[in-house]
Amino acid sequence: MLDDVDRRILRQWQADPSLAPAELAERARVSPGQLARRQAKLRDAGLVKGVQAAIDWAALGYAVEVSLRVTLDKTQGRAFDDFIEAAREVPEVIEIQTFLGRVDVRLSVIARDMSHYQHLYRSCILTLPHIADIEALMHVARIKSDEALPL
Amino acid sequence: MTDLDDTDFAILRLLAQDAGQGAGAIGRACGLSQPAAWRRIKRLRDAGVIRGQRLVLDAEKLGFGVTVFLGVKLATKGRVSLDDFERAVSAIPEVQTVEHVLGLYDYRLRVVARDLPDFERVLRRRIMTLPGAGEVEANVLLSEERRPGPLGSISELLAVPPR
Known part of the structure:
Protein backbone atom coordinates (compact mmCIF):
# COMPACT_ATOMS: atom_id res chain seq x y z
CA MET A 1 0.00 0.00 0.00
CA LEU A 2 2.36 2.74 1.24
CA ASP A 3 6.03 2.66 0.33
CA ASP A 4 8.93 4.38 2.05
CA VAL A 5 8.63 7.47 -0.14
CA ASP A 6 4.94 7.90 0.79
CA ARG A 7 5.81 7.50 4.45
CA ARG A 8 8.60 10.08 4.23
CA ILE A 9 6.27 12.56 2.55
CA LEU A 10 3.46 11.97 5.06
CA ARG A 11 5.79 12.27 8.05
CA GLN A 12 7.20 15.62 6.91
CA TRP A 13 3.82 16.86 5.65
CA GLN A 14 1.99 16.17 8.90
CA ALA A 15 4.86 17.66 10.93
CA ASP A 16 4.31 20.99 9.13
CA PRO A 17 1.33 21.18 6.74
CA SER A 18 2.01 24.85 5.97
CA LEU A 19 5.36 24.13 4.26
CA ALA A 20 5.78 25.34 0.67
CA PRO A 21 5.92 22.44 -1.81
CA ALA A 22 9.60 23.06 -2.64
CA GLU A 23 10.57 22.94 1.05
CA LEU A 24 8.47 19.83 1.70
CA ALA A 25 10.01 18.08 -1.32
CA GLU A 26 13.49 18.82 0.01
CA ARG A 27 12.71 17.54 3.52
CA ALA A 28 11.11 14.38 2.14
CA ARG A 29 14.07 13.95 -0.26
CA VAL A 30 11.96 13.79 -3.42
CA SER A 31 11.79 15.98 -6.53
CA PRO A 32 9.00 18.62 -6.63
CA GLY A 33 7.37 16.76 -9.54
CA GLN A 34 7.43 13.47 -7.67
CA LEU A 35 5.99 15.19 -4.57
CA ALA A 36 3.06 16.65 -6.53
CA ARG A 37 2.27 13.24 -8.08
CA ARG A 38 2.48 11.43 -4.74
CA GLN A 39 0.37 14.05 -2.97
CA ALA A 40 -2.31 13.77 -5.66
CA LYS A 41 -2.24 9.96 -5.33
CA LEU A 42 -2.56 10.12 -1.53
CA ARG A 43 -5.51 12.51 -1.83
CA ASP A 44 -7.24 10.47 -4.55
CA ALA A 45 -6.91 7.32 -2.45
CA GLY A 46 -8.55 9.17 0.44
CA LEU A 47 -5.55 8.68 2.73
CA VAL A 48 -5.14 12.45 2.96
CA LYS A 49 -8.48 14.13 3.51
CA GLY A 50 -7.27 17.71 3.49
CA VAL A 51 -5.54 20.48 5.41
CA GLN A 52 -7.52 22.42 7.98
CA ALA A 53 -6.74 25.52 9.99
CA ALA A 54 -6.56 24.81 13.72
CA ILE A 55 -8.49 27.43 15.67
CA ASP A 56 -7.29 28.47 19.10
CA TRP A 57 -10.53 28.95 21.02
CA ALA A 58 -8.74 30.47 23.99
CA ALA A 59 -7.43 33.25 21.71
CA LEU A 60 -11.03 33.87 20.64
CA GLY A 61 -12.03 34.42 24.26
CA TYR A 62 -13.17 30.90 25.16
CA ALA A 63 -11.11 30.35 28.28
CA MET B 1 -8.81 38.82 20.37
CA THR B 2 -12.54 39.36 20.56
CA ASP B 3 -13.12 42.31 18.20
CA LEU B 4 -13.87 40.07 15.22
CA ASP B 5 -16.66 40.84 12.77
CA ASP B 6 -18.81 38.51 10.66
CA THR B 7 -16.30 38.56 7.80
CA ASP B 8 -13.53 37.32 10.11
CA PHE B 9 -15.77 34.51 11.30
CA ALA B 10 -16.61 33.62 7.69
CA ILE B 11 -12.88 33.45 6.90
CA LEU B 12 -12.29 31.21 9.93
CA ARG B 13 -15.13 28.92 8.86
CA LEU B 14 -13.64 28.60 5.36
CA LEU B 15 -10.09 27.99 6.58
CA ALA B 16 -11.24 25.47 9.19
CA GLN B 17 -12.68 23.42 6.32
CA ASP B 18 -9.82 23.87 3.87
CA ALA B 19 -6.68 25.76 4.82
CA GLY B 20 -5.19 25.17 1.38
CA GLN B 21 -7.25 27.99 -0.15
CA GLY B 22 -5.34 31.12 -1.06
CA ALA B 23 -6.33 34.65 -0.10
CA GLY B 24 -7.82 35.09 -3.60
CA ALA B 25 -10.30 32.23 -3.16
CA ILE B 26 -11.14 33.32 0.39
CA GLY B 27 -11.69 36.88 -0.81
CA ARG B 28 -14.05 35.79 -3.60
CA ALA B 29 -16.08 33.72 -1.13
CA CYS B 30 -16.40 36.65 1.31
CA GLY B 31 -16.69 39.53 -1.14
CA LEU B 32 -13.22 40.95 -0.41
CA SER B 33 -10.30 41.85 -2.64
CA GLN B 34 -7.34 39.46 -2.50
CA PRO B 35 -5.11 41.93 -0.53
CA ALA B 36 -7.94 42.69 1.93
CA ALA B 37 -8.51 38.97 2.54
CA TRP B 38 -4.76 38.43 2.95
CA ARG B 39 -4.56 41.22 5.57
CA ARG B 40 -7.41 39.71 7.56
CA ILE B 41 -5.91 36.21 7.43
CA LYS B 42 -2.54 37.59 8.55
CA ARG B 43 -4.19 39.44 11.44
CA LEU B 44 -5.93 36.22 12.57
CA ARG B 45 -2.60 34.33 12.38
CA ASP B 46 -0.66 37.03 14.21
CA ALA B 47 -3.25 37.12 17.00
CA GLY B 48 -2.91 33.34 17.40
CA VAL B 49 -6.56 32.71 16.56
CA ILE B 50 -5.31 30.45 13.77
CA ARG B 51 -2.85 28.35 15.71
CA GLY B 52 -1.53 26.43 12.70
CA GLN B 53 -2.57 23.84 10.19
CA ARG B 54 -3.49 20.22 10.59
CA LEU B 55 -3.12 17.53 7.95
CA VAL B 56 -6.26 15.41 8.16
CA LEU B 57 -5.43 11.78 7.52
CA ASP B 58 -7.66 8.73 7.31
CA ALA B 59 -6.13 6.76 10.19
CA GLU B 60 -8.01 3.59 9.35
CA LYS B 61 -6.92 3.55 5.70
CA LEU B 62 -3.35 4.14 6.86
CA GLY B 63 -3.51 1.00 8.97
CA PHE B 64 -4.40 2.46 12.37
CA GLY B 65 -7.68 0.72 13.07
CA VAL B 66 -7.95 1.43 16.79
CA THR B 67 -8.14 4.70 18.70
CA VAL B 68 -8.43 4.52 22.47
CA PHE B 69 -8.88 7.29 25.00
CA LEU B 70 -7.20 6.62 28.32
CA GLY B 71 -7.98 8.32 31.59
CA VAL B 72 -4.86 8.10 33.73
CA LYS B 73 -4.68 8.72 37.44
CA LEU B 74 -1.26 9.27 38.96
CA ALA B 75 -0.50 6.75 41.68
CA THR B 76 1.66 8.71 44.05
CA LYS B 77 0.58 12.31 43.85
CA GLY B 78 3.10 14.75 45.17
CA ARG B 79 5.93 12.27 45.01
CA VAL B 80 6.16 11.84 41.28
CA SER B 81 6.99 14.88 39.22
CA LEU B 82 4.29 15.93 36.76
CA ASP B 83 7.04 17.13 34.43
CA ASP B 84 8.63 13.68 34.35
CA PHE B 85 5.30 12.04 33.57
CA GLU B 86 4.44 14.58 30.87
CA ARG B 87 7.84 14.30 29.22
CA ALA B 88 7.74 10.50 29.19
CA VAL B 89 4.16 10.22 27.94
CA SER B 90 4.64 12.85 25.21
CA ALA B 91 7.60 10.88 23.85
CA ILE B 92 5.46 7.83 23.03
CA PRO B 93 4.74 7.99 19.27
CA GLU B 94 1.38 6.21 19.58
CA VAL B 95 0.15 8.84 22.07
CA GLN B 96 -1.40 11.55 19.88
CA THR B 97 -2.65 13.96 22.50
CA VAL B 98 -2.00 14.54 26.19
CA GLU B 99 -4.33 16.73 28.20
CA HIS B 100 -3.95 17.65 31.84
CA VAL B 101 -7.45 17.57 33.29
CA LEU B 102 -9.18 18.19 36.57
CA GLY B 103 -11.73 15.70 37.85
CA LEU B 104 -11.90 11.92 37.90
CA TYR B 105 -8.51 11.59 36.17
CA ASP B 106 -5.30 13.58 36.01
CA TYR B 107 -4.51 13.06 32.34
CA ARG B 108 -6.44 12.19 29.24
CA LEU B 109 -4.52 10.47 26.44
CA ARG B 110 -5.49 9.72 22.87
CA VAL B 111 -3.70 6.58 21.69
CA VAL B 112 -3.67 5.05 18.18
CA ALA B 113 -2.75 1.47 17.39
CA ARG B 114 -2.88 -0.85 14.41
CA ASP B 115 -5.29 -3.28 16.13
CA LEU B 116 -6.23 -4.47 19.62
CA PRO B 117 -3.11 -6.67 20.15
CA ASP B 118 -0.97 -3.68 19.09
CA PHE B 119 -2.90 -1.49 21.56
CA GLU B 120 -2.29 -4.04 24.32
CA ARG B 121 1.44 -3.91 23.57
CA VAL B 122 1.46 -0.08 23.81
CA LEU B 123 -0.58 -0.18 27.01
CA ARG B 124 1.57 -2.79 28.77
CA ARG B 125 5.01 -1.81 27.60
CA ARG B 126 4.72 1.95 27.38
CA ILE B 127 1.77 3.34 29.34
CA MET B 128 1.73 1.08 32.42
CA THR B 129 5.48 1.57 32.82
CA LEU B 130 5.28 5.38 32.90
CA PRO B 131 6.63 7.01 36.07
CA GLY B 132 3.72 7.47 38.45
CA ALA B 133 0.98 5.93 36.28
CA GLY B 134 -1.74 4.50 38.50
CA GLU B 135 -5.28 3.62 37.63
CA VAL B 136 -6.03 3.61 33.88
CA GLU B 137 -9.46 3.60 32.26
CA ALA B 138 -9.79 2.78 28.56
CA ASN B 139 -12.61 3.71 26.18
CA VAL B 140 -12.42 2.57 22.56
CA LEU B 141 -13.43 5.27 20.07
CA LEU B 142 -16.30 4.23 17.79
CA SER B 143 -17.08 7.48 15.99
CA GLU B 144 -15.87 11.03 16.05
CA GLU B 145 -17.28 14.27 14.75
CA ARG B 146 -15.62 17.67 14.88
CA ARG B 147 -18.06 20.55 14.87
CA PRO B 148 -17.33 24.03 13.49
CA GLY B 149 -17.83 25.63 16.90
CA PRO B 150 -19.35 29.04 17.70
CA LEU B 151 -18.09 30.88 14.60
CA GLY B 152 -20.35 33.79 13.87
CA SER B 153 -23.90 32.73 14.37
CA ILE B 154 -24.81 36.42 13.91
CA SER B 155 -24.57 36.29 10.12
CA GLU B 156 -26.52 33.05 10.05
CA LEU B 157 -29.25 34.70 12.06
CA LEU B 158 -29.24 37.63 9.65
CA ALA B 159 -29.45 35.24 6.71
CA VAL B 160 -32.73 33.83 7.98
CA PRO B 161 -35.53 35.61 6.09
CA PRO B 162 -37.96 37.51 8.36
CA ARG B 163 -41.18 35.69 9.02
Whole structure:
Protein backbone atom coordinates (compact mmCIF):
# COMPACT_ATOMS: atom_id res chain seq x y z
CA MET A 1 0.00 0.00 0.00
CA LEU A 2 2.36 2.74 1.24
CA ASP A 3 6.03 2.66 0.33
CA ASP A 4 8.93 4.38 2.05
CA VAL A 5 8.63 7.47 -0.14
CA ASP A 6 4.94 7.90 0.79
CA ARG A 7 5.81 7.50 4.45
CA ARG A 8 8.60 10.08 4.23
CA ILE A 9 6.27 12.56 2.55
CA LEU A 10 3.46 11.97 5.06
CA ARG A 11 5.79 12.27 8.05
CA GLN A 12 7.20 15.62 6.91
CA TRP A 13 3.82 16.86 5.65
CA GLN A 14 1.99 16.17 8.90
CA ALA A 15 4.86 17.66 10.93
CA ASP A 16 4.31 20.99 9.13
CA PRO A 17 1.33 21.18 6.74
CA SER A 18 2.01 24.85 5.97
CA LEU A 19 5.36 24.13 4.26
CA ALA A 20 5.78 25.34 0.67
CA PRO A 21 5.92 22.44 -1.81
CA ALA A 22 9.60 23.06 -2.64
CA GLU A 23 10.57 22.94 1.05
CA LEU A 24 8.47 19.83 1.70
CA ALA A 25 10.01 18.08 -1.32
CA GLU A 26 13.49 18.82 0.01
CA ARG A 27 12.71 17.54 3.52
CA ALA A 28 11.11 14.38 2.14
CA ARG A 29 14.07 13.95 -0.26
CA VAL A 30 11.96 13.79 -3.42
CA SER A 31 11.79 15.98 -6.53
CA PRO A 32 9.00 18.62 -6.63
CA GLY A 33 7.37 16.76 -9.54
CA GLN A 34 7.43 13.47 -7.67
CA LEU A 35 5.99 15.19 -4.57
CA ALA A 36 3.06 16.65 -6.53
CA ARG A 37 2.27 13.24 -8.08
CA ARG A 38 2.48 11.43 -4.74
CA GLN A 39 0.37 14.05 -2.97
CA ALA A 40 -2.31 13.77 -5.66
CA LYS A 41 -2.24 9.96 -5.33
CA LEU A 42 -2.56 10.12 -1.53
CA ARG A 43 -5.51 12.51 -1.83
CA ASP A 44 -7.24 10.47 -4.55
CA ALA A 45 -6.91 7.32 -2.45
CA GLY A 46 -8.55 9.17 0.44
CA LEU A 47 -5.55 8.68 2.73
CA VAL A 48 -5.14 12.45 2.96
CA LYS A 49 -8.48 14.13 3.51
CA GLY A 50 -7.27 17.71 3.49
CA VAL A 51 -5.54 20.48 5.41
CA GLN A 52 -7.52 22.42 7.98
CA ALA A 53 -6.74 25.52 9.99
CA ALA A 54 -6.56 24.81 13.72
CA ILE A 55 -8.49 27.43 15.67
CA ASP A 56 -7.29 28.47 19.10
CA TRP A 57 -10.53 28.95 21.02
CA ALA A 58 -8.74 30.47 23.99
CA ALA A 59 -7.43 33.25 21.71
CA LEU A 60 -11.03 33.87 20.64
CA GLY A 61 -12.03 34.42 24.26
CA TYR A 62 -13.17 30.90 25.16
CA ALA A 63 -11.11 30.35 28.28
CA VAL A 64 -12.96 27.27 29.55
CA GLU A 65 -12.97 23.82 27.97
CA VAL A 66 -14.81 20.95 29.60
CA SER A 67 -14.96 17.33 28.62
CA LEU A 68 -18.38 15.90 29.42
CA ARG A 69 -18.55 12.11 29.66
CA VAL A 70 -22.13 11.07 29.16
CA THR A 71 -23.86 7.79 29.94
CA LEU A 72 -27.10 7.39 28.02
CA ASP A 73 -30.33 5.64 28.90
CA LYS A 74 -29.92 2.67 26.56
CA THR A 75 -33.44 1.37 27.21
CA GLN A 76 -34.41 4.06 24.68
CA GLY A 77 -33.83 2.65 21.19
CA ARG A 78 -32.89 5.97 19.64
CA ALA A 79 -30.85 7.26 22.59
CA PHE A 80 -27.61 7.73 20.61
CA ASP A 81 -29.23 9.25 17.50
CA ASP A 82 -31.48 11.64 19.42
CA PHE A 83 -28.71 12.73 21.76
CA ILE A 84 -26.16 13.36 18.99
CA GLU A 85 -28.67 15.17 16.79
CA ALA A 86 -29.55 17.53 19.64
CA ALA A 87 -25.90 18.03 20.67
CA ARG A 88 -25.07 19.18 17.10
CA GLU A 89 -27.44 22.10 17.62
CA VAL A 90 -25.30 23.52 20.44
CA PRO A 91 -22.61 25.72 18.79
CA GLU A 92 -20.32 25.52 21.83
CA VAL A 93 -20.03 21.73 21.41
CA ILE A 94 -16.87 21.37 19.33
CA GLU A 95 -16.42 17.58 19.43
CA ILE A 96 -18.77 14.63 19.65
CA GLN A 97 -17.28 11.16 20.14
CA THR A 98 -18.91 7.80 20.82
CA PHE A 99 -17.19 5.00 22.72
CA LEU A 100 -17.17 1.37 23.63
CA GLY A 101 -16.46 1.25 27.33
CA ARG A 102 -17.67 2.88 30.50
CA VAL A 103 -18.54 6.11 28.65
CA ASP A 104 -21.12 6.22 25.84
CA VAL A 105 -20.58 9.71 24.42
CA ARG A 106 -18.14 12.48 25.11
CA LEU A 107 -18.73 16.14 24.31
CA SER A 108 -16.08 18.85 24.25
CA VAL A 109 -17.74 22.07 25.32
CA ILE A 110 -16.13 25.51 25.28
CA ALA A 111 -17.27 28.58 27.19
CA ARG A 112 -16.09 32.14 27.73
CA ASP A 113 -15.86 31.78 31.51
CA MET A 114 -17.32 29.73 34.35
CA SER A 115 -20.60 31.64 34.50
CA HIS A 116 -21.07 31.20 30.74
CA TYR A 117 -20.29 27.50 31.20
CA GLN A 118 -22.82 27.19 34.00
CA HIS A 119 -25.43 28.79 31.76
CA LEU A 120 -24.62 26.43 28.86
CA TYR A 121 -24.62 23.41 31.15
CA ARG A 122 -28.04 24.19 32.56
CA SER A 123 -29.81 25.45 29.48
CA CYS A 124 -28.21 23.48 26.61
CA ILE A 125 -26.54 20.36 28.00
CA LEU A 126 -28.79 19.07 30.77
CA THR A 127 -31.74 19.49 28.39
CA LEU A 128 -30.25 17.01 25.86
CA PRO A 129 -32.35 13.83 25.55
CA HIS A 130 -31.79 10.41 27.22
CA ILE A 131 -28.98 11.36 29.61
CA ALA A 132 -28.54 8.86 32.46
CA ASP A 133 -25.37 10.33 33.96
CA ILE A 134 -22.74 13.02 33.26
CA GLU A 135 -19.18 13.34 34.52
CA ALA A 136 -17.11 16.43 33.83
CA LEU A 137 -13.37 16.78 33.32
CA MET A 138 -12.04 20.30 33.14
CA HIS A 139 -9.10 21.00 30.85
CA VAL A 140 -6.12 22.50 32.59
CA ALA A 141 -3.49 22.30 29.85
CA ARG A 142 -2.72 20.70 26.52
CA ILE A 143 0.65 18.99 26.79
CA LYS A 144 0.71 17.39 23.34
CA SER A 145 -1.81 18.13 20.62
CA ASP A 146 -0.27 17.47 17.21
CA GLU A 147 -2.41 14.36 16.66
CA ALA A 148 0.26 12.95 14.37
CA LEU A 149 0.10 9.31 13.31
CA PRO A 150 3.23 7.24 14.04
CA LEU A 151 3.92 6.47 10.37
CA MET B 1 -8.81 38.82 20.37
CA THR B 2 -12.54 39.36 20.56
CA ASP B 3 -13.12 42.31 18.20
CA LEU B 4 -13.87 40.07 15.22
CA ASP B 5 -16.66 40.84 12.77
CA ASP B 6 -18.81 38.51 10.66
CA THR B 7 -16.30 38.56 7.80
CA ASP B 8 -13.53 37.32 10.11
CA PHE B 9 -15.77 34.51 11.30
CA ALA B 10 -16.61 33.62 7.69
CA ILE B 11 -12.88 33.45 6.90
CA LEU B 12 -12.29 31.21 9.93
CA ARG B 13 -15.13 28.92 8.86
CA LEU B 14 -13.64 28.60 5.36
CA LEU B 15 -10.09 27.99 6.58
CA ALA B 16 -11.24 25.47 9.19
CA GLN B 17 -12.68 23.42 6.32
CA ASP B 18 -9.82 23.87 3.87
CA ALA B 19 -6.68 25.76 4.82
CA GLY B 20 -5.19 25.17 1.38
CA GLN B 21 -7.25 27.99 -0.15
CA GLY B 22 -5.34 31.12 -1.06
CA ALA B 23 -6.33 34.65 -0.10
CA GLY B 24 -7.82 35.09 -3.60
CA ALA B 25 -10.30 32.23 -3.16
CA ILE B 26 -11.14 33.32 0.39
CA GLY B 27 -11.69 36.88 -0.81
CA ARG B 28 -14.05 35.79 -3.60
CA ALA B 29 -16.08 33.72 -1.13
CA CYS B 30 -16.40 36.65 1.31
CA GLY B 31 -16.69 39.53 -1.14
CA LEU B 32 -13.22 40.95 -0.41
CA SER B 33 -10.30 41.85 -2.64
CA GLN B 34 -7.34 39.46 -2.50
CA PRO B 35 -5.11 41.93 -0.53
CA ALA B 36 -7.94 42.69 1.93
CA ALA B 37 -8.51 38.97 2.54
CA TRP B 38 -4.76 38.43 2.95
CA ARG B 39 -4.56 41.22 5.57
CA ARG B 40 -7.41 39.71 7.56
CA ILE B 41 -5.91 36.21 7.43
CA LYS B 42 -2.54 37.59 8.55
CA ARG B 43 -4.19 39.44 11.44
CA LEU B 44 -5.93 36.22 12.57
CA ARG B 45 -2.60 34.33 12.38
CA ASP B 46 -0.66 37.03 14.21
CA ALA B 47 -3.25 37.12 17.00
CA GLY B 48 -2.91 33.34 17.40
CA VAL B 49 -6.56 32.71 16.56
CA ILE B 50 -5.31 30.45 13.77
CA ARG B 51 -2.85 28.35 15.71
CA GLY B 52 -1.53 26.43 12.70
CA GLN B 53 -2.57 23.84 10.19
CA ARG B 54 -3.49 20.22 10.59
CA LEU B 55 -3.12 17.53 7.95
CA VAL B 56 -6.26 15.41 8.16
CA LEU B 57 -5.43 11.78 7.52
CA ASP B 58 -7.66 8.73 7.31
CA ALA B 59 -6.13 6.76 10.19
CA GLU B 60 -8.01 3.59 9.35
CA LYS B 61 -6.92 3.55 5.70
CA LEU B 62 -3.35 4.14 6.86
CA GLY B 63 -3.51 1.00 8.97
CA PHE B 64 -4.40 2.46 12.37
CA GLY B 65 -7.68 0.72 13.07
CA VAL B 66 -7.95 1.43 16.79
CA THR B 67 -8.14 4.70 18.70
CA VAL B 68 -8.43 4.52 22.47
CA PHE B 69 -8.88 7.29 25.00
CA LEU B 70 -7.20 6.62 28.32
CA GLY B 71 -7.98 8.32 31.59
CA VAL B 72 -4.86 8.10 33.73
CA LYS B 73 -4.68 8.72 37.44
CA LEU B 74 -1.26 9.27 38.96
CA ALA B 75 -0.50 6.75 41.68
CA THR B 76 1.66 8.71 44.05
CA LYS B 77 0.58 12.31 43.85
CA GLY B 78 3.10 14.75 45.17
CA ARG B 79 5.93 12.27 45.01
CA VAL B 80 6.16 11.84 41.28
CA SER B 81 6.99 14.88 39.22
CA LEU B 82 4.29 15.93 36.76
CA ASP B 83 7.04 17.13 34.43
CA ASP B 84 8.63 13.68 34.35
CA PHE B 85 5.30 12.04 33.57
CA GLU B 86 4.44 14.58 30.87
CA ARG B 87 7.84 14.30 29.22
CA ALA B 88 7.74 10.50 29.19
CA VAL B 89 4.16 10.22 27.94
CA SER B 90 4.64 12.85 25.21
CA ALA B 91 7.60 10.88 23.85
CA ILE B 92 5.46 7.83 23.03
CA PRO B 93 4.74 7.99 19.27
CA GLU B 94 1.38 6.21 19.58
CA VAL B 95 0.15 8.84 22.07
CA GLN B 96 -1.40 11.55 19.88
CA THR B 97 -2.65 13.96 22.50
CA VAL B 98 -2.00 14.54 26.19
CA GLU B 99 -4.33 16.73 28.20
CA HIS B 100 -3.95 17.65 31.84
CA VAL B 101 -7.45 17.57 33.29
CA LEU B 102 -9.18 18.19 36.57
CA GLY B 103 -11.73 15.70 37.85
CA LEU B 104 -11.90 11.92 37.90
CA TYR B 105 -8.51 11.59 36.17
CA ASP B 106 -5.30 13.58 36.01
CA TYR B 107 -4.51 13.06 32.34
CA ARG B 108 -6.44 12.19 29.24
CA LEU B 109 -4.52 10.47 26.44
CA ARG B 110 -5.49 9.72 22.87
CA VAL B 111 -3.70 6.58 21.69
CA VAL B 112 -3.67 5.05 18.18
CA ALA B 113 -2.75 1.47 17.39
CA ARG B 114 -2.88 -0.85 14.41
CA ASP B 115 -5.29 -3.28 16.13
CA LEU B 116 -6.23 -4.47 19.62
CA PRO B 117 -3.11 -6.67 20.15
CA ASP B 118 -0.97 -3.68 19.09
CA PHE B 119 -2.90 -1.49 21.56
CA GLU B 120 -2.29 -4.04 24.32
CA ARG B 121 1.44 -3.91 23.57
CA VAL B 122 1.46 -0.08 23.81
CA LEU B 123 -0.58 -0.18 27.01
CA ARG B 124 1.57 -2.79 28.77
CA ARG B 125 5.01 -1.81 27.60
CA ARG B 126 4.72 1.95 27.38
CA ILE B 127 1.77 3.34 29.34
CA MET B 128 1.73 1.08 32.42
CA THR B 129 5.48 1.57 32.82
CA LEU B 130 5.28 5.38 32.90
CA PRO B 131 6.63 7.01 36.07
CA GLY B 132 3.72 7.47 38.45
CA ALA B 133 0.98 5.93 36.28
CA GLY B 134 -1.74 4.50 38.50
CA GLU B 135 -5.28 3.62 37.63
CA VAL B 136 -6.03 3.61 33.88
CA GLU B 137 -9.46 3.60 32.26
CA ALA B 138 -9.79 2.78 28.56
CA ASN B 139 -12.61 3.71 26.18
CA VAL B 140 -12.42 2.57 22.56
CA LEU B 141 -13.43 5.27 20.07
CA LEU B 142 -16.30 4.23 17.79
CA SER B 143 -17.08 7.48 15.99
CA GLU B 144 -15.87 11.03 16.05
CA GLU B 145 -17.28 14.27 14.75
CA ARG B 146 -15.62 17.67 14.88
CA ARG B 147 -18.06 20.55 14.87
CA PRO B 148 -17.33 24.03 13.49
CA GLY B 149 -17.83 25.63 16.90
CA PRO B 150 -19.35 29.04 17.70
CA LEU B 151 -18.09 30.88 14.60
CA GLY B 152 -20.35 33.79 13.87
CA SER B 153 -23.90 32.73 14.37
CA ILE B 154 -24.81 36.42 13.91
CA SER B 155 -24.57 36.29 10.12
CA GLU B 156 -26.52 33.05 10.05
CA LEU B 157 -29.25 34.70 12.06
CA LEU B 158 -29.24 37.63 9.65
CA ALA B 159 -29.45 35.24 6.71
CA VAL B 160 -32.73 33.83 7.98
CA PRO B 161 -35.53 35.61 6.09
CA PRO B 162 -37.96 37.51 8.36
CA ARG B 163 -41.18 35.69 9.02
